Amino acid sequence: MTLSRRALLRSLVPAGSALALAACVEEDAVHFSIAEPGEGPEPLLDQTAAPPARAQEPPAIRLLSRTVAQGGTFLVGLTGDGIASAEVEFRDWVYPTAWEGGAFLAVVPAGQVVGSTAQPSPGTYPLGVRFELEGDPTPRTLQSTIAITPTNFPVEYLTFDPQTATLLDPALTEQEVAILGDAYGTFRPPRMWDGFFVRPSRASISDVYGSRRSYQGGPVTGSHSGVDFGAAAGQPVAAAAYGRVVMGRRVPVRGNMIILDHGLGVFTGYCHLSEIWVAPGQAVRAGEQIGAVGATGLVTGAHLHWEVVAGGQHVDVAGGLESRRGGEQRADGQAHAPSV
Numbered sequence: 001m002t003l004s005r006r007a008l009l010r011s012l013v014p015a016g017s018a019l020a021l022a023a024c025v026e027e028d029a030v031h032f033s034i035a036e037p038g039e040g041p042e043p044l045l046d047q048t049a050a051p052p053a054r055a056q057e058p059p060a061i062r063l064l065s066r067t068v069a070q071g072g073t074f075l076v077g078l079t080g081d082g083i084a085s086a087e088v089e090f091r092d093w094v095y096p097t098a099w100e101g102g103a104f105l106a107v108v109p110a111g112q113v114v115g116s117t118a119q120p121s122p123g124t125y126p127l128g129v130r131f132e133l134e135g136d137p138t139p140r141t142l143q144s145t146i147a148i149t150p151t152n153f154p155v156e157y158l159t160f161d162p163q164t165a166t167l168l169d170p171a172l173t174e175q176e177v178a179i180l181g182d183a184y185g186t187f188r189p190p191r192m193w194d195g196f197f198v199r200p201s202r203a204s205i206s207d208v209y210g211s212r213r214s215y216q217g218g219p220v221t222g223s224h225s226g227v228d229f230g231a232a233a234g235q236p237v238a239a240a241a242y243g244r245v246v247m248g249r250r251v252p253v254r255g256n257m258i259i260l261d262h263g264l265g266v267f268t269g270y271c272h273l274s275e276i277w278v279a280p281g282q283a284v285r286a287g288e289q290i291g292a293v294g295a296t297g298l299v300t301g302a303h304l305h306w307e308v309v310a311g312g313q314h315v316d317v318a319g320g321l322e323s324r325r326g327g328e329q330r331a332d333g334q335a336h337a338p339s340v
């Protein structure tokens with residue numbers, strides 16, 4: 001039986017999802033990779049009529065949308081007969097693919113490179129998919145385009161006590177970026193997560209991804225690499241999805257930090273923890289408690305900083321969280337939501 005391309009696209013991700021990496025929130029779950037069937041845009045290259053006889057299907061790029069917001073991600077598929085390997089090129093970065101559900105897939109980010117505080121400029125960019133056919137090493141390329149649309153990131157002014165402010169030293173940031181680059185820089189092909197990312201904390205969101213930041217009254221130089229949950233010290237932190245622990249240690253700015261690898265170049269990081277309950281190499285389930293909220297590293301108080309990295313860039317998968325139903329109130333009664 002030959003699947004229609006629409007059916008094929010929908011078969012690539014778990015039941016109830018279409019091929020799109022976006023984020024939305026219902027109840028307590030962050031849905032990573034979710035556009036419900038019938039609600040999301042149709043595949044641009046969709047052709048529902050099956051050919052009368054099984055013919056060789058030529059390679060084709062599969063996208064659900066040709067736009068992505070600053071800080072977002074999109075999924076690229078390459079389908080066709082006889083393809084041996086494929087990789088995606090976008091904005092001078094090359095992304096490996098993994099074979100799944102009848103297509104070579106890549107998660108492609110439009111966020112801030114790990115170690116950078118810059119978002120990509122809005123505009124239309126070429127998207128290339130390079131591939132080889134079985135038994136033929138001739139490099140081939142298909143081209144498309146993706147438009148990055150602007151996101152309105154808020155600006156915040158943060159003041160730290162003098163002792164904590166010593167962590168603003170660029171040398172420490174450089175040291176940390178090298179550690180993060182090692183942990184976030186690998187690509188393990190199988191996608192380990194299954195449909196939904198769960199909230200890592202039951203607390204309310206206290207700061208969004210991408211907020212621009214001024215420190216100690218200085219110019220706006222920072223950019224928030226993740227999402228803050230206003231949880232009190234000691235509250236449990238949950239794994240957002242099934243994954244493997246690749247790091248659990250103290251780093252200068254993010255404090256005690258856990259990084260989980262979810263496959264396909266997607267990672268989650270849990271920062272400023274008071275306790276780490278897992279060790280590198282360990283597999284964890286979605287929702288499994290992996291540590292406790294704390295105030296280690298560069299913080300204005302206890303909270304959970306949670307970040308998502310895809311393809312080597314910090315991205316937003318929690319857009320819209322603030323406008324949705326909040327979590328629990330802080331147990332310590334603090335009115336101001338600590339952050340960083």
Ligand SMILES: [Zn+2]
Pocket residue numbers: 207224225226227228304305306339340
């Ligand atoms: Zn944060």
